[in-house]
Amino acid sequence: MRHLITLLLLLFSFSAIPQVLEEIVVTAKKRNQSIQDVGMSVGVMLDEDIDQALQGGIDVLGLANRLPSLHIESSNGRLAPRFYVRGMGNVDFDLNASQPISFIYDDVILENPAAKSFPLFDIERLELLRGPQGTLFGRNTTGGILKFDSRKPAPHSSSEFRLSLGARDHLRADMALNRPLNDSNINVRFAFMANSIGDWIDNTTPQREVSDALGGFEDYAFRLLLDVQPTEKTNVLLNLHGRALDGTPTIFYANAIRPGSEGEFVDGFSRDKVSLDAFDQHFQESKQLGLFATVKHTLGGMSLVSISGIHSVLDQISRGDVDGGYGSVFGGILPSGPGPGIPFDAQTADTLDNHLQITQELRLEGKVGSRHWLVGFYAFLEDLEIETYNFDSVFVPHTLNGYVNQVQDTRAFALFGTIDLISQEDWDVSAGIRLSSDSKDFTAIRTQSPLSFLGIEGIGPISVSPSDTVMTWDVSANTKISEGVNGYVRVARGHRAPSIQGRLLFQDTVSVGDTESNLSVEVGAKALTLDNRLRLHAALYNYRVDNFQITKIGGVANVSELINVATLVGSGTEIEFDWFLNESWLVTGGLSLNFTELSDSDLSVNGCGSASLLSGCTVTDPQLPNGEYLIDGNNLYNSPERIVNFSVRYEKALEIGDFEVATDWAMRSALRFTLYESLEYRDDGAIEGGARVGIQLTGSRHRVSFFVRNILNDESMIGSIDFNNLTSMLNAPRTWGIEYKHLAR
Template sequence: MPTPEPCNAALPLSRLLTAVVALALASPVLAQSPQDDPAQPPSATTLDAVEVTAQRRVENIQDVPVSITAVSGEKLDVFGSGGGDIRFLSGRVPSLNIESSYGRAFPRFYIRGLGNTDFDLNASQPVSLVYDEVVQESPLLKGFPVFDLERVEVLRGPQGTLFGRNTPAGVVKFESAKPSQEANGYAQVSVGNDGMFNFEGAYGAPLTDRWSARASALYQRREDWVDNAFDGPNDGFEGYDESAARVQFLYEGDGFEGLFNLHKRHMNGTARLFRANIIAPGSNNLVPGFDRDVVTNDGVNFSDLETWGGSARLRWDLDRVTLHSITGYESAESLNRGDIDGGYGAAFLPDSGPGFIPFPSESADGLPDHRQITQEFRVESNEWGRFDWQAGLFWFDEDITIDSFNYDTLAGGVRNGWAQQTQRNKAWAVFASGDFDLTERFKLRGGVRYTDDEKDFSARIIEGAFGAPPAGPFPVRTDASDVSWDLSGVFAMNDDVNFYGRVAKGFRAPSIQARLLFQAVPQPSVADSEEALSFEAGVKADLWDRRARIGFNVFRYDVDDQQIIAVGGARNEAILLNADKTRGQGFELDLEAYLTDSLLVTFGSSYNDTEIDDPDLAVAPCGGGCTVLDPASPDPDRPGTVLIDGNPLPQAPEWVHTLTARYGVPVGEGEFFVYTDWAYRSAVNFFLYESVEFRSKSLLEGGLRVGYNWNYGDYEVALFGRNITDTTRVVGAIDFNNLTGFLNEPRTYGVEFTARF
């Protein structure tokens, strides 16, 4: 495999700037109607304005000086067909990748290549997930099912002013459909292959002239579709049974509004299914004769997760200003156990496989105790003319306990290792943001936020693995503060075209981790704060009498002391590190257009070029079987490690493309439609080091939906398929034992009926 080119050789920033200038110059021309004859009436098929709350106010997406994509309505329905979890958004938005080594329980988000491959339940991520204005800090909270939503907003680049710490890469923001004084709801049922059954529904109505309520629910089930050829504890894998519900109450008074939310999730099924020796040595191909429908595992596999929470969003209209109070509570409990070696037996036994199994590995991670409390007070001005502002206070308190277990598979799965981590995390912040109309066409925005973050952590080995003695406790305390900020400007060339520029600084608070069971010398690892500085420039335009909409931007970011995790290696350790610098640059494009009155097309594309810049940073490579491309470290204190300077960030695809097309024609009293969507991401490295085997192939997945709706769209029946080409790709790996990997979701198909009322 050739050595990757340096970051600045792939796509110079000057070329990106040239591209955006060229597009900007073309925009005024493109914005003109193709029908200049006033005698011809304009087409009735136009795009509705997209309202977002990216800046904590309701605004037209075209006026927001942030690279942002909003996903709502039919797109969410289509992407979620087949019972997909939140990972279905991966690749469906420019610069967004989502993956998991836990299956449905623990999604890891990456924006512009920035993310965290850490599999510890205490892991922090540089992409924050905000659900109904409440931050979901624990990785296990971030997988709450997608149902009954108004929209999903993906904000790219640092969002440290209004959303705080742990947002240097961006924010994924979910807004649930709210109660109203208008009664409405829907019910959706689908059945499909592998015993798939999905139900989703909601109903909202007024209770009095002041109170309204909305209840929504989801149930998803799929039977095991992977057979276990080994006579072990599990006969099959990849099935699941998941339910979630949300109830909301809205009070609308004179000058006061209160929105109250309770939600709960329960999921049980298969943990991530690891498959031993599925990668052909010396390549990143699947081994000849690979069959994704069969494995031979001798360990126990299951995933149980339960979360619940509530929030109160209060708003007082005080004439000149509005006061907001957002109170949130979240709790999670989980246990996830899997056969990590991905096979059966061991090489020192008479029988083992598939391939070389040097020793068995079976482990579990659990979250027996977790709670998170958040409180925000925010004041915003009410149309003060040329100047508007908002300011607030934020408080965060999280308390967690994490159990890590090891099991002796060859002795019937008895436990032979137990380590525990506890952490109390308290943070508070004060922030202010404002925008000022310098002229009728030029608006300046800016903000600043001060954050203080404290963590009190302790870890101990209660039962040492393989007869090792107990150890600990190992206490760690961190206390960090930081100032994040942003400054942007928006210039309206005309009513349809806006240019913007933005510079922003974000940070991630220190992280602590202690995967103690397999460390030669048990010791927690700590990563200091990271800081990201991002520059962005772009154009947003409505074209062709609002039959089309475009957003395009270029960006460059630098991260100081980026937190990274060295996972795997011969001992399957997980060690937190800080890279001296990492850099990224690229562009993002969002396009939506009615090509005809019957054909709506959307297209998204992004290029992300990332690079680690730290000549002395070294990590342990794979434990065996892989072809490492990085040079060995000359440091005598770190034998067996390799230098990763110049490598791209892991799970950071250079290219992401997404395309949807919907064609509908009237038939009888309804509409026949065809909807297809395609998502492409280029190859990614699974780890910080580079190797031939642990670099994925590119991935292209497509979906198809064919259906008929009637009674003005109130009823719909459709046939659907996801991953219709049945593409099989390795999307992640375990590198300490053998060439073990895990796969993307298989092809699913079925029929769905929807009724709206």
Template sequence: MNATLFSAVAGTSFSTLAADEQAPSAKSKLLEVIQITARKRVENAQEVPVAVSALQGDNLDAYSSAGMDIRFMNAKIPSLSIESSFGRSFPRFYVRGLGNTDFDLNASQPVSLVVDEVVQENAILKGFPVFDVARVEVLRGPQGTLFGRNTPAGLVKFDTVKPSQDFDGYGSVSYGSRGAVDFEGAVGGALTDRLSTRVSVLWQDKDDYIDNRAPGFEQKDALGGYTDQAARIQFLYEGDDFTGLFNYHIRDMDGSPIAFRANVIKQGSNDLVDGYEHDVVFHDAASRATQQVDSQGASLKLEWDLANHTITSISAWESAEIYSRADIDGGYGGYSINDVPVAMGPGFIPFSSESADGIPEHDQYTQELRLSSNFAGDLNYQVGLFYFDEALTIENYSYDTAANGALNGYVIQQQDTKAWAVFGSVDYTFTDDFKVTAGLRYSDDEKEFSANRTLSPAGGGALFLTENPSDDHISWDISSNYKINDDVNWYARIANSFRAPSIQGRILFGDEVTVAKSETVTSYETGIKSDVLDGRGRVNATVFYYQMDDQQLTAVGGGANFNRLVNADKTTGYGFELDTEWVLTDELNATFNLSYNKTELKDNDLAVAVCAQCTVKDPTFQVPGAFGPEDRAILDGNSLPHAPEWISNLTLRYTKELAGGDFFAYTDISYRSEIDFFLYESVEFEGKSLLETGLRAGYAWAEGDYEYEVSAFVRNMFDEQQVIGAIDFNNNTGMVNEERYIGAEFKVKFY
């Protein structure tokens, strides 16, 4: 999985790095000023009272190039981790330990993704490839005032490169391990004196390389490949006091799902089994495994600049479709044909599990209208309205592997969500050194949901269930920024936000639709943002504490292949984040980032079903079940799943003028500590700490209006492989991070 791969291009910090707009041979002894839009205004990142990390320009291109999907940011930004059990689609984001492990296509997340000021609510939308992007910002902590209802942990914000009157573009191509090819490019410029356009394209391709060695199902190159294509076209009209920006984007991905591996974890430990091979699986349903993703969307941003105000309207439509089918048990056998048991392996396979999930129809419509003041005095404000409308259809399938994959279970879920909000934010400058911001948002959310099971793999019969949860909430925040001196800013922030009610209706193997009521969070943080050594260094540090009430959690799996939503009474989290960047010499730059997150569930009555074959460390008790007594683990005192306590990243960049160009070498060392895959704690399902290293070296030069770059790179240099995700309801099935990746890239820019 690319989620834990670390980019070999490590020339810049994810926390405080600006674009390098100079020619390859130019050098700067000072760090760049970073301009961000975390509060929907262009501001200096060092003066914004929010824990925000930013990456932009050529360095962002380097990190996200060479076949990487959005998970390239995993463990690169303090307190941010990203993972997926679908592969290149359906990323799950975690900030300061808060996230959602639910793999159902209706799952909500407490970390929002906003692309070009449009929220991407469904998890499939969040997997859109990253290319021709101007800036990425990660806002940690609740962001409910300006950005909405499902941001109690924070948000990730992407802004693509916009059209301009200047003609420019770029193209890059790379080739790497396992026949991976990555091409992306863009070109833009003026159509008239007032109208400009930009077209951006991406094509990523990788051959199937994983062999299937299950007896009777042998197949070379059965899994592991994909073809991912995406494009974006934008038109920008610039009048005297009016601008209009139209954006249309589309994606088509055809590949195979992530490889599930049965009993890949040694019993009684969290080690990979002896003889593990990354390019081998033992599946009896690999020939039917597939994943197709199609998405498209359009937005229209209109902006009027008045004498003292700006009016902004953003209208958007997004749509996604997916079908993903996989051998979930990760092995072969576990069933009988004509009452004759079929040999099973690797290890013990209690039963076969082959399933698929799909979204045949999805439409999301959003509308935002806001008024922002542009006063020259001490007071400024923003007020706005927001509307959200989503229609979603989900299909869940189960297949009988013993009958050559015949359909034996089917559920269709349908959900309509309507939400609206009114919000406002006020900035007041008390003195030149002391500023305060306060914000308020009222949100109203309503869902209409139905789940219709027409075929049951477990003999449960037809079932039709409905739910109609709704809620409203007032989110708020207040923050202050105090300039201690010209180089040091101190800030403090208190914020409250919520996540709207969620529904879990994947009833293939259960007879219950579960609803989680709204979760609310109140967060406290304070920090220092400083420039040191006369602009050659930057040190930003934050400490925080939060309490979440009624946290929405997903009890995934257990002894049965069933997801259930629960609310935890209370969850607390605290920690710190450190971002630093240094110009060590004219030729050597360095960054060092570190975060610590401690999370704890506090609920004496909360218990969930546990795994079928693992070694549970939590206290347990038994309850009656359909097939006998079932164990339940008590969760009080546990940390949250997929919440590493430590995340750290060190980068070094060396550049040397050579023969009219620049030789460069980058290295990146990233670390994340141990994680629990599930709400309960077990020996086998504790992911080990992961330390990975990348290296990139090459040569860059300029000729006329063209800039060229050729490089070689390696990711996961020491081929560190660990289990990074698991399936617990059958055997000790695991998912493993990607192996070492070696490649070369050529890039050209033109003006």
């Protein structure tokens, strides 16, 4: 016992030697800058924090609420994640949906919802750029940007291998090899990921009971990087990457919410049990392939930069038993359940065919004295075809009874530039402007209707071609308040290009969302103090979005409609800190308060569809004579007002090796899943924590650690379906495992 106490005292004793925080370099302005000198709110997650958040087979949803003002959810499994920054986002689940948050991977935007699901592996850092980013990054950035950068080739040999084994037959293997080629100016890096979980959800439908029927996946991805320097003034970086996924879509739990409750589950609800009559047709597959090329050439005191990108979703299908249950009370198909039954069956599938995205950025940048400047051209081309199917989910062989085809071509071009108007030792002022032109050609046709038994037949083709030309800009000032403390103010205008919703399966119209524009004002301060042991950032913001695009989903029917809200207003604050208590203890944390409000006196929507069928929801908004509900004054859906996150990491060098203990936690307040307010379609808050304990033996390149995610096994809703029954979607359950890591240089 005495030896154990001595060991514990040794492990957790404080050192008198302070540890200095490493400088964080970001590229928010398309050049390397210390995060302290960037006049905007920027959140950063580095490689170790990202890896820890994604342990146990978790995808990008594992980063939800890990940074202030960032929320992430999905209703499409490991495909089509949806991002929310400062409350702004879009729940549209269609495969041509646009978002007010852009997703950038290795300096190339991935616009399509499916492309945004490309796996995260061998990542160097995530930069969350909050607020409009229209000047340098263009369209669809009214809320902000998530910018992921992978590790790049280096001029030395190294290798890394990680293997994780865990609950529910989890297996993840990551490999990265870095090699300089002999006697040449070429460096190569190859990274590979294999990630899987076994099926763990039981299907309990009568006469169709199967244990471990759903929930598993297999996901493979690779990245090959070649860094070539053909001349002293020219550098070329090639990035070939691909992905193959075979897995389970989001699980829909029918009648999981207790009527009249504030988002509470019914008695006896279990996350690992579901009752589907078409569980064997609940699957998704996706293949992606892309090639990026970045060329940098020095021209005297200037640099010419070209970033070319080709990315294709080669083949994708996602098919799901959306009603979340079995049978159909409306169709007279009994028994139906889980209780009190399913009003009508719903099984749909979407495929993404012939998708191709091509992007080209060309910019010239340089300095006049100490003032940076940049001018550029940008082009975005995307072609896609979506096929939507509806099936009879009750009777085998689940025959096709509905079909819709959508084709969309997008063409967008822009000219942009920024300049430091003033650049002095204690303060600077910069400004930028961008002229963007965007056009879409869209055609949809329904050749077979699921409602043909009611006399409803095919429709179309229906074609629309929205377009617009928009100017966006930003101005920011950054000043030195005192030694190690900077203050800034930023005013920015962003925009979201016209969008189209043409899911004609259960509706006869194509809806178009006109251009939305955002004006944002932000003030903040950034401090690096206590001998560079404490980094503290704080920001206050206020924005107004005119013609905010929003999607009305569900209600009285299985339909989606894109509309413009007259005005969305938002305000809030963000606080982040990193603090080295000493050489062993690192504490980080963040807090955000985000308030949003829809302002449109004429805005009304339908309530939940099941209200007139079996067990309905309790809508609390004012009801109009036509049965719709006024939502003027409501906040946005999927917009938690409060996010809190923190982490603690302890590292100690012992005689036997380097010992590490780390824990991280993310908490969010209540959120709502529908435009209207109801008691049922909400979640009252979530708290998810993770932990890791590891050791690397002295003189060894081997590291072993034990990890656990969702320690408290928090059971929270991340979404719902309101057109049929009280259906919910849930977060991932607790998982745990062991990880082996090998490093060689």
